[in-house]
Amino acid sequence: xxxxxxxxxxxxxxxxxxxxxxxxxxxxxxxxxxxxxxxxxxxxxxxxxxxxxxxxxxxxxxxxxxxxxxxxxxxxxxxxxxxxxxxxxxxxxxxxxxxxxxxxxxxxxxxxxxxxxxxxxxxxxxxxxxxxxxxxxxxxxxxxxxxxxxxxxxxxxxxxxxxxxxxxxxxxxxxxxxxxxxxxxxxxxxxxxxxxxxxxxxxxxxxxxxxxxxxxxxxxxxxxxxxxxxxxxxxxxxxxxxxxxxxxxxxxxxx
Amino acid sequence: xxxxxxxxxxxxxxxxxxxxxxxxxxxxxxxxxxxxxxxxxxxxxxxxxxxxxxxxxxxxxxxxxxxxxxxxxxxxxxxxxxxxxxxxxxxxxxxxxxxxxxxxxxxxxxxxxxxxxxxxxxxxxxxxxxxxxxxxxxxxxxxxxxxxxxxxxxxxxxxxxxxxxxxxxxxxxxxxxxxxxxxxxxxxxxxxxxxxxxxxxxxxxxxxxxxxxxxxxxxxxxxxxxxxxxxxxxxxxxxxxxxxxxxxxxxxxxxxxxx
Numbered sequence: 001x002x003x004x005x006x007x008x009x010x011x012x013x014x015x016x017x018x019x020x021x022x023x024x025x026x027x028x029x030x031x032x033x034x035x036x037x038x039x040x041x042x043x044x045x046x047x048x049x050x051x052x053x054x055x056x057x058x059x060x061x062x063x064x065x066x067x068x069x070x071x072x073x074x075x076x077x078x079x080x081x082x083x084x085x086x087x088x089x090x091x092x093x094x095x096x097x098x099x100x101x102x103x104x105x106x107x108x109x110x111x112x113x114x115x116x117x118x119x120x121x122x123x124x125x126x127x128x129x130x131x132x133x134x135x136x137x138x139x140x141x142x143x144x145x146x147x148x149x150x151x152x153x154x155x156x157x158x159x160x161x162x163x164x165x166x167x168x169x170x171x172x173x174x175x176x177x178x179x180x181x182x183x184x185x186x187x188x189x190x191x192x193x194x195x196x197x198x199x200x201x202x203x204x205x206x207x208x209x210x211x212x213x214x215x216x217x218x219x220x221x222x223x224x225x226x227x228x229x230x231x232x233x234x235x236x237x238x239x240x241x242x243x244x245x246x247x248x249x250x251x252x253x254x255x
Numbered sequence: 256x257x258x259x260x261x262x263x264x265x266x267x268x269x270x271x272x273x274x275x276x277x278x279x280x281x282x283x284x285x286x287x288x289x290x291x292x293x294x295x296x297x298x299x300x301x302x303x304x305x306x307x308x309x310x311x312x313x314x315x316x317x318x319x320x321x322x323x324x325x326x327x328x329x330x331x332x333x334x335x336x337x338x339x340x341x342x343x344x345x346x347x348x349x350x351x352x353x354x355x356x357x358x359x360x361x362x363x364x365x366x367x368x369x370x371x372x373x374x375x376x377x378x379x380x381x382x383x384x385x386x387x388x389x390x391x392x393x394x395x396x397x398x399x400x401x402x403x404x405x406x407x408x409x410x411x412x413x414x415x416x417x418x419x420x421x422x423x424x425x426x427x428x429x430x431x432x433x434x435x436x437x438x439x440x441x442x443x444x445x446x447x448x449x450x451x452x453x454x455x456x457x458x459x460x461x462x463x464x465x466x467x468x469x470x471x472x473x474x475x476x477x478x479x480x481x482x483x484x485x486x487x488x489x490x491x492x493x494x495x496x497x498x499x500x501x502x503x504x505x506x507x508x509x510x511x512x513x514x
Contacts, residue, residue: 055406055410057406057409057410076409076410077412078412079411079412081410082410083406085403085406086403087401087403089403089404089406089407091404091421091422091425092425092504093425093428093501102411102421106411106412106413106417134503136503160410
């Protein structure tokens with residue numbers, strides 16, 4: 001069973017008006033359990049739109065989007081996926097623990113279970129010492145880790161991430177990538193990850209989807225098989241070859 | 256002790272200011288009707304304590320009741336406008352248009368509506384003046400929310416009212432308190448000026464006009480001092496309320512810069 005099944009999905013914003021935009025044209029995509037998919041492409045290529053279609057935050061103009069073999073809308077109502085954005089989107093008025101508990105509160109978990117789960121998640125993202133802090137007391141990278149912990153708190157089978165490390169400096173970013181891969185392996189979650197960094201896409205993914213703009217389409221799919229990632233991976237010729245392959249594909253798209 | 260730290264500088268400044276005021280007046284000794292010395296004002300306050308206290312109670316009631324009504328109406332309007340598109344399209348332009356009216360100028364007209372000696376007209380002026388900053392700022396706070404926070408709540412299939420409770424209202428609190436601080440001083444001004452034109456004759460407003468008319472300027476100043484105290488007490492109460500309602504907010508102010 002595929003985690004994501006998209007067939008002939010298109011998205012047109014403001015149809016029939018002067019500011020009509022054809023954001024996505026005829027997208028077909030199937031994602032299997034446990035995959036790590038990145039969407040990469042020039043800005044305005046519709047990668048965030050595609051992610052929001054999967055999340056059912058917007059609905060397709062034509063075609064169908066299925067998550068866990070049901071309409072994306074139903075999957076959203078069933079809380080089948082967790083989501084993280086470029087801005088951590090933490091609630092300043094809640095402590096770190098309370099932020100992670102938010103989805104659990106909405107799902108009606110008991111207080112004790114929420115507390116226990118939040119503690120586990122903090123362990124996972126290595127922020128146990130900051131449980132009672134407020135987000136404004138944390139660095140950008142720490143805030144992003146809390147956002148990831150929140151997205152994973154209810155063990156969704158699918159994690160949707162929209163440039164979550166885009167605002168971080170290079171060192172923090174690489175560290176966060178390793179953290180994310182570790183969590184991905186530990187939890188077995190399927191991930192769809194939007195980025196515009198080529199090395200990030202190659203380092204993280206099992207498959208890189210290169211998108212072309214106006215209207216957005218999947219121009220090419222590049223399988224990445226680099227085995228287990230480590231610091232050495234970033235210096236591996238095979239890694240550079242993949243980076244080049246993605247870069248060439250992107251250059252074609254830009255022309 | 257920490258709480259006092261913030262107050263020590265203004266207290267010193269105040270003492271210096273009043274010392275200078277007293278000193279300069281005793282040196283040059285102008286006529287009392289130009290500017291009475293602080294000691295004369297305090298003296299007048301003590302001599303006329305019963306009247307001033309009674310006036311402050313009446314004016315204070317107008318201010319507080321008008322403030323509360325204005326706040327409640329402003330919040331209700333802001334919630335309606337945020338929730339319903341039609342409400343937004345009808346109330347907002349109307350509110351902007353009405354806001355262009357210099358409301359204080361309506362005081363004599365309101366007297367005609369509510370009765371010359373009724374405090375109702377004064378309250379109405381305060382309500383109208385308080386309503387707009389509360390309404391406009393709260394609406395801004397309810398609508399200018401972090402988009403990803405709303406999308407996050409939608410991804411959890413949260414209901415509209417839940418999103419309002421979890422995201423919009425906490426986000427609106429700093430906006431609301433900014434407006435509230437503005438409103439407290441506005442409310443005192445509105446009440447006293449409205450009282451110049453009507454309402455109860457033992458309120459602070461008539462006390463100021465009558466004392467000034469009889470050239471008892473020290474008594475007029477004593478009444479002004481009482482009005483100042485009402486404003487100061489309310490402002491302080493709002494500061495305390497703000498702390499209680501948004502304990503996280505001082506953290507943002509202290510840590511927001513070094514991120």
